[in-house]
Amino acid sequence: MPIREQYDEIVRCNRCGFCQVACPIFRATGQEAGVARGRIAMLRALIEGRATWSKDLEDPLFACLLCGACTGNCFPAVATADLIIAARTEYLGKVGRKPLHRMLFDHMLPYPTRVRLAGHAAGLGKRTKVSKAAKALGLLRCFGRDFEQSEEIIERFPSHAFREISKPGEFPGEGESLRIGYFVGCGTDVMCPQAGEAALRLLRQIGKIVTVLDNCCCGLPPHCYGEKVSAQRLAEKNLAQLSSKPLDLIVTDCSSCAAFLKKYPTLFPVNDIRHQTSMRLVPKLRDLLEVATLPVQPFLHKGERVSVTYHDSCHAVRGQGLSSNPRKLLKSLKGVEYRELPEADWCCGGAGSYALSHYDLSQRVLDRKIENVAKTGAQILATSCPACIIQLSYGVRKHQLPVRVCHFSEVLTSALE
Numbered sequence: 001m002p003i004r005e006q007y008d009e010i011v012r013c014n015r016c017g018f019c020q021v022a023c024p025i026f027r028a029t030g031q032e033a034g035v036a037r038g039r040i041a042m043l044r045a046l047i048e049g050r051a052t053w054s055k056d057l058e059d060p061l062f063a064c065l066l067c068g069a070c071t072g073n074c075f076p077a078v079a080t081a082d083l084i085i086a087a088r089t090e091y092l093g094k095v096g097r098k099p100l101h102r103m104l105f106d107h108m109l110p111y112p113t114r115v116r117l118a119g120h121a122a123g124l125g126k127r128t129k130v131s132k133a134a135k136a137l138g139l140l141r142c143f144g145r146d147f148e149q150s151e152e153i154i155e156r157f158p159s160h161a162f163r164e165i166s167k168p169g170e171f172p173g174e175g176e177s178l179r180i181g182y183f184v185g186c187g188t189d190v191m192c193p194q195a196g197e198a199a200l201r202l203l204r205q206i207g208k209i210v211t212v213l214d215n216c217c218c219g220l221p222p223h224c225y226g227e228k229v230s231a232q233r234l235a236e237k238n239l240a241q242l243s244s245k246p247l248d249l250i251v252t253d254c255s256s257c258a259a260f261l262k263k264y265p266t267l268f269p270v271n272d273i274r275h276q277t278s279m280r281l282v283p284k285l286r287d288l289l290e291v292a293t294l295p296v297q298p299f300l301h302k303g304e305r306v307s308v309t310y311h312d313s314c315h316a317v318r319g320q321g322l323s324s325n326p327r328k329l330l331k332s333l334k335g336v337e338y339r340e341l342p343e344a345d346w347c348c349g350g351a352g353s354y355a356l357s358h359y360d361l362s363q364r365v366l367d368r369k370i371e372n373v374a375k376t377g378a379q380i381l382a383t384s385c386p387a388c389i390i391q392l393s394y395g396v397r398k399h400q401l402p403v404r405v406c407h408f409s410e411v412l413t414s415a416l417e
Helices: 005-012 026-029 036-047 055-062 080-095 099-107 112-127 130-138 147-153 186-190 193-206 220-224 229-241 255-261 273-284 323-331 359-376 386-398 408-412
Strands: 170-171 179-182 209-212 247-254 286-287 308-309 336-338 381-382 404-407
Touching: 005 036, 005 080, 005 112, 005 130, 026 359, 036 080, 036 255, 055 080, 055 229, 080 220, 080 404, 099 220, 099 229, 112 186, 112 408, 130 186, 147 323, 170 193, 179 193, 186 386, 193 229, 193 404, 193 408, 209 286, 220 229, 220 255, 229 273, 247 255, 308 323, 323 336, 359 386, 381 386, 381 408, 386 404, 404 408
Parallel strands: 179 209, 179 247, 247 286, 308 336, 308 381, 381 404
Antiparallel strands: 170 209
């Protein structure tokens, strides 16, 4: 929908400024242009002809984390993130797509094998120091304005991907009847295979049969960048995969994937067959946070009691309203002392590939998060999104905290021992 057609939603902003309190970017910069009120004023100016579409809009449009905290603190609940995404789509249509996005969204993300190969190539570059040489020569800038700095966020790449070990197919479970499809996110597959193994273990406790799906990227990355057509293509490919199997539940351990999969119907017109297919699938979709249960075995960590805190992924707490169940489970684990994280629902600054173009902002948001982690004194920091795991792991390394960052599923399965 063109931004002009969303004028009625835009003018619902009463410019009260309550979004300032919740916005991580505003709290980091103090600039009006970085808060929802300022961004909405910019969109209104575009519609009313007081501003024009140009490359000067790129930073104001793409510096938003899309965390949704502003809407949660907004009395009329203006959906700023959705408006920004719509504006990004229009911006790309008027100013043009980036070649890097075309390569990534159209020629890599639809093909999981290519994503895994890219991960192995990046890992090889890290191990052989080729990436450092490329950085010194300035060859990495084509991947993003701040890629040279953000390249350090990932310390090392896993030696294998999750679906190279647990290949797509059926796994017998201990449950009585449920047929569960495990939707594997790109981050879990390539960057956090240990989280995937823990999630599969949990799902096999719940389901009679668990099918590791051969799905592709959920489509959230292109959607966030305003690449609507690319997001639709990825969704269409996944819909064909998910609707072809007799599944009772479709579960993913990536809260970002879960939130976006549940939004599939909004990607297509209501009279589109893809809308109807996605509407039939939505009732089956679950975040692992919704279905996880207490493990059969107590949590074990070298026989000692361990302290755990929890970071709310934006796509879990605001995207799906999931907050209480992970805390309830963590508090119930024998051998675990749960410690609440101050500002647990504040974005960590990861936001997918945000650091590639806004490294400094990303780090300022991260520093605030890590300061709060340090206050808990916890030994383990759990969350439900691979992008958060990568960002938070970098934060604890940078601040030299003795904290293990892991997926929620790893704690529940005692995988950390």
